Amino acid sequence: MNTNDIEILVGKIQSAKNILIAGHKNPDGDSLCSVLALGRLIKLNFGKDAVCVYDGNIPDMLDGVPIRDDIRYIGHVDLTTPFDLAIILDYGSVNNIGGVMPALESAGFVIEIDHHKNDAPVANLCINEINAAAVGEIIFNISNKLNWVRDDETNELIATSIITDTGNFKYVRNGNVFRIIAELVDAGVNIESIFNSLNNKPRRTVLTEAGVVSRTEFLYRGRVALATIDAQDYKKIDGRGNLILMLLGQIKGVEYVIVLKRQKENQTGVSLRSKSRPIDSVAMALGGGGHPYAAGAVVREKLDVVRAKVIELIKEILK
Numbered sequence: 001m002n003t004n005d006i007e008i009l010v011g012k013i014q015s016a017k018n019i020l021i022a023g024h025k026n027p028d029g030d031s032l033c034s035v036l037a038l039g040r041l042i043k044l045n046f047g048k049d050a051v052c053v054y055d056g057n058i059p060d061m062l063d064g065v066p067i068r069d070d071i072r073y074i075g076h077v078d079l080t081t082p083f084d085l086a087i088i089l090d091y092g093s094v095n096n097i098g099g100v101m102p103a104l105e106s107a108g109f110v111i112e113i114d115h116h117k118n119d120a121p122v123a124n125l126c127i128n129e130i131n132a133a134a135v136g137e138i139i140f141n142i143s144n145k146l147n148w149v150r151d152d153e154t155n156e157l158i159a160t161s162i163i164t165d166t167g168n169f170k171y172v173r174n175g176n177v178f179r180i181i182a183e184l185v186d187a188g189v190n191i192e193s194i195f196n197s198l199n200n201k202p203r204r205t206v207l208t209e210a211g212v213v214s215r216t217e218f219l220y221r222g223r224v225a226l227a228t229i230d231a232q233d234y235k236k237i238d239g240r241g242n243l244i245l246m247l248l249g250q251i252k253g254v255e256y257v258i259v260l261k262r263q264k265e266n267q268t269g270v271s272l273r274s275k276s277r278p279i280d281s282v283a284m285a286l287g288g289g290g291h292p293y294a295a296g297a298v299v300r301e302k303l304d305v306v307r308a309k310v311i312e313l314i315k316e317i318l319k
């Protein structure tokens with residue numbers, strides 16, 4: 001982490017009269033919790049009320065995270081006065097910003113804090129740590145480096161961001177995650193209660209996701225599992241359909257999981273997971289992105305068209 005960048009961050013927070021904090025559209029655990037954690041840290045350490053916002057929908061499973069109600073839907077926020085400082089977290093690509101974009105464009109200064117590869121950043125200052133498991137990890141490191149006060153809520157938010165973005169500690173690439181978690185647990189964070197609070201889905205969501213799983217197609221001798229969510233079911237699933245991705249990934253012999261979502265007649269969501277080779281090239285070929293083993297895209301085409309494309313693209317990886 002570049003000391004100069006951190007000094008600029010602190011200077012901008014100190015001088016800003018109003019601050020906006022946002023993550024990507026349709027927040028996941030990392031996006032929601034790192035926004036809330038940073039907002040809380042700014043309150044605790046600078047005495048300022050940052051405006052935390054999101055676009056899209058927050059999955060029900062995240063309803064139990066601390067200070068959940070401190071984030072507001074962007075459509076309900078008065079944007080007539082530009083923000084002095086806007087901080088955008090965990091967004092990866094301009095396509096994931098959604099309705100927050102106008103507020104970034106009018107802001108006096110924009111800082112991004114991210115762990116995605118991003119060739120076209122939107123910010124004046126980029127604090128990007130590609131090796132961080134979650135943006136929550138970067139927020140933790142900033143707060144430690146600056147000796148910021150953290151309270152129980154901040155600590156739990158940071159732990160939740162790491163738990164969700166590592167797929168419950170599955171995608172851990174180095175020991176930093178566990179050093180941070182150790183520190184948080186010693187400070188009073190209860191990991192079991194975080195997992196329990198994330199088991200918070202409506203019944204119809206779980207039953208719908210299980211139904212989608214039962215209709216999965218298996219391609220390329222069972223190495224690829226492809227599940228399709230139709231428009232009706234799409235309204236009932238939670239977030240990206242993580243249960244579907246997880247269950248299909250548990251099947252012996254399945255190396256790649258593809259979930260296609262009919263979001264609209266001419267818009268298809270694609271979620272990709274790999275237990276074998278990196279799969280982000282498929283997401284990028286569809287105009288999306290993400291991480292090597294967990295990636296996705298939103299394609300403005302009919303599901304059947306996207307399905308054919310994905311099946312062709314994955315063939316390249318299987319060779």
Ligand SMILES: [Mn+2]
Pocket residue numbers: 030031090115133134135165
């Ligand atoms: Mn993230």
